[in-house]
Amino acid sequence: MELSKLFDVSIDYLLKPSEIDELSVKTQILEQQQKKMLFREEKRTRIFKNIMYSLAVYLLFLAVVFVEHEMVFTLESELVWGLLGKHTIFAEFLIATAIVIFVWIKNSRHKE
Numbered sequence: 001m002e003l004s005k006l007f008d009v010s011i012d013y014l015l016k017p018s019e020i021d022e023l024s025v026k027t028q029i030l031e032q033q034q035k036k037m038l039f040r041e042e043k044r045t046r047i048f049k050n051i052m053y054s055l056a057v058y059l060l061f062l063a064v065v066f067v068e069h070e071m072v073f074t075l076e077s078e079l080v081w082g083l084l085g086k087h088t089i090f091a092e093f094l095i096a097t098a099i100v101i102f103v104w105i106k107n108s109r110h111k112e
Contacts, residue, residue, distance in 0.1 A: 050107055054100045061096040065089055 068089070 046107055050104050053103045057096050057099050057103070061092055064092060
């Protein structure tokens, strides 16, 4: 450090060529490791977001089911029982699942 200040040159200029090559190789290795870590972190974040979206969709599905259930018990008509039967709830579940699958596919294609 003192020599570089004394002669007013950079430290790289004072290093031997073999030391520079060794440093550049180490730098490249560190850059590759950093890229791998960044990729893993982005993947982990993407998966976490997808799980949160999935949870939100299924919670919305449950809310709709509970509202429908309350409607059935308050109205108690055959028309409501016919409209909000088990088939309707199953269809809503399939729609929620399709939305979840769509979100996962969209997010996996977006980053790759």
